[in-house]
Amino acid sequence: MTSTSQSDPALDDEFLWLEDIYGDKPLEWVRSENAVTEDALINDAFLASEQRLLEVLDATDRIPMVGKRGEYYYNFWRDGEHPKGLWRRTTWDSYLTDSPDWDILLDVDELAEAEGQDWVWGGAQFLRPAEGEPYRRALIALSPDGGDAQRYREYDVVDRAFVEGGFDIPVAKSRISWAGPDALHVATDFGPGSMTTSSYPRTVRTLRRGQPLESAELSFEIPENSMMAVVVRDQTPGFERDIAAHIVDFYSSRTYLRRNGKWVHIDVPDDVNVSLHREWLVLRPRTDYELDGETYRAGSLQAVLLEDFLSGNRKLTTVFEPDAQSALQSWSWTRDFLLLNLLRDVSSEIRVLRPAKGWSSEILDACPPLHAVDAYAVDDEDDDAGNDYWLVATGFLTPTTVVRGTIGGQHREVKASPSYFDEAAFAVEQHFVESKDGTCVPYFQVASKDLVLDGGNPTLLSGYGGFEHAMTPAYSGVIGRGWLERRTEDGRHGVYVLANIRGGGEYGPAWHQAALHANRHRAYEDFAAIAQDLVDRGVTRPELLGCTGRSNGGLLVGNMLTHYPHLFGAISCGVPLLDMKRYTKLSAGYSWIAEYGDPDKPEQWEYVQTFSPYHRLREDVEYPKTLIWTATSDDRVGPVQARKMAARMKSLGIRDVWFHEALEGGHAGASDNRQAARMHAMSYEFVWKVLTGQL
Template sequence: MPSTPSESLETTNPYAWLEATHDDAALEWVRAQTQRTEAELHDADFSQRVDAIRRVLDAQDRIPMVTKRGDYYYNFWRDAEHRLGLWRRTTWDSYRTENPQWEILLDMDGYALQQGEPWHFAGSAFLRPAEGQPHRRALIRLSPDGGDQVRVREFDLETLRFIDDGFDLAVAKTSASWIDENTLLVASATNESDTTRSTYARTARKLTRGTALEDAEVVFEVAQEHVAAFCYFDSAPGFERIVTTDAIDFYNSRTGVILDGTHHNIEVPTDVQVSLHRQWVLFAPQTDWEHHAELIPAGSLAIGNLTDFLNDGRIQKVIFQPDAKTSLQGMDFTANYLLVSLLHDVAAQIRVFDLRENFAETSLPLADPMLSVSVGAVDDEDAATADDYWMTVTGFTTPTTLFRGSIGAEPEVVKRSPERFDAAGFSVTQHFARSNDGTRVPYFQVADARLKLDGENSVLMDGYGGFQHSMTPGYAPAMGAGWLSRRSGNGRLPVYVMTNIRGGGEYGPSWHRAALRENRHRAYEDFAAIAEDLVTRGVTRRARLAATGRSNGGLLMGNMIAGYPQLFGAISCGVPLLDMQRYTQLAAGHSWIAEYGDPDVPQDWVFLRTFSPLHRLDDQPHPTDDYPASLIWTTTTDDRVGPSQARKMAARMIDKGIANVRYHEPEDGGHAGSTDNESTARMLATSYEFLWRQVR
């Protein structure tokens, strides 16, 4: 009989002792399993693979992506000499040269030595200077372990030092923005009353210099059952305001603005995504929205003037409506244009709307549909760069190129990344599999152009399928060094497959919603259908087919292990959700109820159990020798999913006598799995090495 939420924890969660992240008994088990895995995998071949991956991560000729602030272009950089990284800046004239001259603002390795702790750079926020003046102050986010919690410190951009008596916010899940030189807007989960069940900030406070955070004025708050209170101060001249978001769940929210001390809600359905820029307000409905007798379809983009909308609900124009193959992915503003990124059958398109000419539409010309393209404004407030944009172009075997252009003119190449692995002979193709319900599901295949369709090719499938996240082509030199650069025992090049299963955003909100909650199985059926299609086409066979996924992709992998073990020779399951009965009680899990369902609601638990890998192991058992070789891995400091779900799944598989289960849990790295290039290389090499040894 399926268990219910009311049953005792001891009955339904016999591995509860592994949930105590730093418990001695739990850590003893973790260390023993990790040492076993490393003893088997971390040999001379592994070290060579780590070195190869680390070299591409540390390469000095990587493109240093930058953000413009005032006259400077800022970058954060890590390499072999600077493990924790350098925060630095340069000028445009210098940046466009082959060897820019960088001014070092903050050496994180030196700071770690000074502090006696390995703090990790997690971002910055600049105080807007007076007109014509340089930037003088910034807030620096510092992570103690690579997790989501950060310390926030005030930094002086003139003396290049942290200010001893400046703003200094204790480690927590915190966001902070400048209101003025002596005032911050802070949302911080520092205590129980200021923290939601999802472990994020519940309140936003106006913090004045010299005042304790707990004594600061609360300017916005949300219910404790909601996901979070998100706030920032918009300092754009002429549009100064506090922007508030009450994140009710992952897909429902209420956005508002505080003007002159008065809070104004932007009255739209809670599943309409709202964004603000200067006088503009953008609306992206996730379901069909009828507004003022006009139907605005799900996945559309509408634009209006914020003042008009607050006064009478007026929207100026629906500037994009999706079709069955085209979806909205993102947008950004230059001074006079709106740049909108789309996908058409997972191929990039960029449309440009003129804000001065009733949103007249043009497109940026793109050469190759198998490449990904992203665009963003350079600095819309600087008259010299008002309509300039960055464009980044990348593909599976095409190194990244950074362009800079101005609307209406041909963009120029600013930087090109050199090749990091030998892609000669590889071909990128797109295919479609037919899922269980008849849906056509796309996937990309990177393979030898002379691929023999005899089932003898080693294949690595990659998937995610959740949270409306789109999987798109991109140059991944670590994957090239860790997977595509190998030769299997029969002398062949391996194959890499990126899947575009439901639950993602490749075809807009409907593609995502098709695999929500009780329909979650569709994402897993899609992935399984692609695996079967690879076999049917003769690309591979079970013994040579590996799969990998992280986070929600780790949940996907857990369901492949427990529900489709006969399809795969090996699986790598990283930082995963695996216990869907307990996930809302662990780390930030409560925030994902809208995606998966609530196990505390009996009718939800009925369908949640069907895609809870920990429970599927017992509910739908397979012969112990039928399961794929499985590497389950996480980090002790993952404060988003938490390590306990991976621990429990591995322990249960081992206790069931399933052969070739390995577990790996380094301490630091947070949900990303790594904190520096060395740990990233070791994390990736561990996964690649395990999979390769099973399917080569």
């Protein structure tokens, strides 16, 4: 590989001034660009489409997903009347009805108005009560702007109030957990030296009730150049213990147990995922793992009794072994069983393992092909429901259903999502294409049943390809209304395509690792091969093909822009990484070196520069029409890479570049349903208008 420039790209960066996120001049530029984009996209048709999407997001008949704590089932809910949301609970009998009787615990809209702060819900952590007592105390996480930085406050669900004089941790990128009824494990910003280069906590301190935060006792710390330190308290009765994690990077960590006041390392390689459940230690290696003459394959799952392992017994039992078509996605323990969520050629399979019977395995239920099904325990500590499970099933054209069952017993459908578009008019297909290096890559196509393969169909190709995240089938009324149901003047529907490229987790860790660092181009070659296959099969042609991606997916489509501009007519690039020279110095970017490489090391910059869209732009290339969108309050990727990319494209005289920045919303791009509807509508409207010649 050769360098694109003999000088330092960072020193040649004429748009560094846009990195001042809240500076007057950058925000003036943002507002000016927003006005141009809104003027081009927002009209009566746009507003009508936006309203249809908001109807989906605000629908009062959508499924209220719940989590069980004690005798109650808890849910967080947003709709048109409660845009910031309600934290609420109900009983099981009530949840089974069409209109549950919800007990409102916290109205975030009322809280925001009363406190004059635009709070965004971040979740709740319960303190396990004493035996025989109800769940009462919880830590509530609230973000002031939808970003990752949150404030944690102690709340009493019986009194419906924040605890007077209770725990209150100021806004920061924190990791907090209960350490007992009167103590917390607090990983937060304690001042200089307490945060890692990745902008996450490097120290964990134990905070006692009534104690000032600055007086909390140091419990655990890691080097500054690691990613994050975390300590949690396992509250399982009979297995109470403190567990610490030294997260080195996204794919490496070290797990410790506190024994007799000291941290004891669970001695496995850093790239082995460690999980504890009661008496069991469960391990999932990301690369082949050799131990005492045995080799445990990457992506497999091993189990051993924790005390045996700590005593020196290294005889592991492999409870799952992957093959070329299957991969383990997640697992969940009921009281007596282990549930495995698998993908087989990106379709779900659920297996039940019985530890008491030599880890015997059987399929839980036959999952329909080309669907995603997730199984997990309802409450493994419940005396009566310890072996109950939730089964959540979804497909591109199958509204989500929630089933509750008992392993070895009966199951019943509990909730079903309504239909938001005419699913019967469409069909789902799975296709496989050979990438540049010969690897077979799958993708899903959702299209009208009367699709004509003459290259005349507006098509939207979506993907991600990073961080071992699998892209699976899912029902979306937003995609249905926002894209599939659109029609051209001659009556053609939009075609939606979801790519399963390398870098993701569709086939386990090897699928992910195939596109790391110097091999990043493989993910982009996979995506380009799918785009070309859509053309070769007659689904579409380049001027009618758009692509979209967010975050790492934004980097993906940024590379489509700079490496494969001839394949696309429109690109929608959301909350993206784009400047790969400075990404490690922006927001949480340093934590992603394990994924992309370190641009500050010359030998790694040699390959990182090849997939840095900001540095691959050229004046003499005809690029597809492009929308780059982001959010000011995104403190994970940050808005500045999107700003700089749009500014550089415009400075090079590249035509048809639009930029939009939501002034709130965090990395998701939206902090409530109204903002989410605007974000989705803007992306779909832009791509549709471009592909159909309206922009």
